[in-house]
Amino acid sequence: MPITPLHLGPGAVFKAIGGRRFSFVVFGLAQFAMDLEPIGRFLGGSNLLHGPVHSILGATIVGAIVAVLGKPLGGRLLRLWNWRLSPRQREWLHVETRLTWRETAAGAFVGTYSHVLLDSIMHPDVRLMYPFREVNDLVGIISVEKLDALCLALGVIGVLIILTVSFWRRKVHQG
Numbered sequence: 001m002p003i004t005p006l007h008l009g010p011g012a013v014f015k016a017i018g019g020r021r022f023s024f025v026v027f028g029l030a031q032f033a034m035d036l037e038p039i040g041r042f043l044g045g046s047n048l049l050h051g052p053v054h055s056i057l058g059a060t061i062v063g064a065i066v067a068v069l070g071k072p073l074g075g076r077l078l079r080l081w082n083w084r085l086s087p088r089q090r091e092w093l094h095v096e097t098r099l100t101w102r103e104t105a106a107g108a109f110v111g112t113y114s115h116v117l118l119d120s121i122m123h124p125d126v127r128l129m130y131p132f133r134e135v136n137d138l139v140g141i142i143s144v145e146k147l148d149a150l151c152l153a154l155g156v157i158g159v160l161i162i163l164t165v166s167f168w169r170r171k172v173h174q175g
């Protein structure tokens, strides 16, 4: 399956570690941007779902595009997120909507590079070193089931850390 929310699992851990230096929403946009390739290929009837975009070179180019577009687009999505919160949810879940270039770039490039890395373990047709090497060296180093479980576990750990930090900050603020 080309589209998988499991890519977001490691993103939660990156967010837990990076905090304000890492934009999770831009990381999410990077996942979407990368998988426009297999979606397009699937809709076009191609047998090969992962092409040049799913490589380090492709991830660098897509990362640069997401870094530029992600700042206004990510800010808009975050404002939408805040707008949908109830007053009670706002105490917990309200987010800063102004993204810095640094956190945008971090979300974009960590997003695209982690994406191709995970995809190259999952999918035989990914060529990480394209156009220099036409072989996938990483496919199957861990089984897809184990990789899925790892991504899910990372997601749970990341969310738990983020919630714990947010709870602790609130307590400190309330004195």
Ligand SMILES: [Zn+2]
Residues within 6 Å of the ligand: 002, 034, 035, 038, 054, 115, 119
């Ligand atoms: Zn992909």
